[in-house]
Amino acid sequence: MRRHTGRILYHKGDSIAGCEDFGIDARESGRTIRSYCEMGEGGLTRDASWTLDGEYKPVEGHVRVVQNGTQTGSAWYRFTEDEVECEALTAVLGRTSQRLPSRARYLGLHPLVGDGMIALARGRAEPGREDIIESVTCSYDINGETSLVALPIDIGVTYVGMEEVTVPAGTFAAERYALRWQPQWPAADLWVHGEDAVFVRLDWEFSGLSSQLERYEFTDEPLSSPSGAGPAMVY
Template sequence: MGGVLESFTGEIRYTSSKEGRRGEERGRESFRIDIHEDGSRVLAAHGEIDDAPSVSRDVNQRFGPDGKPTESFIRIAVGGEFRGSGWFRFGEAIAECEAMTSVEGRISQRVELGRPLVAFGNHAMINDGFLLSRYDLSQGPGTQLIEDMYLSSPDHRGATGPMLFPIKLVIQYHGREELEVEAGRFEAHKFSFPDVPGLLEEHPEYDLWCTTDGNFILLKAAVGGYMQTHYELGALNHVRHV
């Protein structure tokens, strides 16, 4: 991969949008993104959801210069107890998972693919931001379907597994707008996930805003329906190493 050219570190605040809890802190996430000389990147994140049963998640994921996932590691705890940990590898025509969970036990998955995987959802909010890079912005505002994608868990909070779960993702792009969040003022791309075909339970409406600098760093997100949650970038630091 070569040396690290630049790094981003930051924090994302999780709050509730429910009546009677509006603005109440319900979790947090710290993250680091290292961008290497060859254009590949490594994303690491630690996230915590306080709402019972609480969820704690550690993620480390590598992407190739084309933005496609190549490998990932995920460990989750639910209610303070170990739930599972897993390692994922994505090759030219294969997706693999080796995991141990408290429910399913030892898991070994190997899925033959017709083409390289386009995206992998590990349930870190900073990764949801980078999923937006799968949209072809040259087409302008509109809706696109991402077909070659897996999740580490079909649960909306990512509290099961981890293991390979196939889905599709509909991404809607609305355009650019100025956005002010706790971390500062940014020009933002606004997107939505209007549908996630293949999920066991329909996901509520989901709006997301990310940076326009090509790094797709999540600035803000809002989930409606029964979830009523809000996510906002609380801090962002950028360091160039060369």
């Protein structure tokens, strides 16, 4: 198993608008992703986790959002070859259950580390071509604080090519992608690193944010050794 952990800072001009702590466990049968996000605007916190299968398709996931000290909502998702299930409890809609037909290729819960997972769904074939990734998201809002149910969305993803990118966590050989969440929105520039598409940087003029990897650790040592977790590589 490969384990990646780190912190992302959301930069807005000369200030820090928020942060995100994440972990990715990658194994032959799939991936588990965890993220805890904090944003100063609206006093928002987001706790999200989800799993992917060996083909990078979502299996299940959960997200909980608290805003200004009050829980906005909590939702759980399950994916099969035929449908997406969602069980949610939100301040606006109360208790809701949904079943959406079709097999989504991506679950967007709004942590930035999750954008790396859509890069896995797109792949690196035919640079310059925009692929439409059939997806489900918890919210159409930029900050992801509204709705918190299952919302269908088609995301345009273009693989641009390889670039070397320097962020506070270090210098990385990265794959660059362009993400277009809505047809009327300009695309965001995304850089990810390695076979597990670890988030490195995202610039999106529309939101005014430039988010960068601040701290990064990696280990592939057995996690059940008598002496505890193996040594980590810190960048």
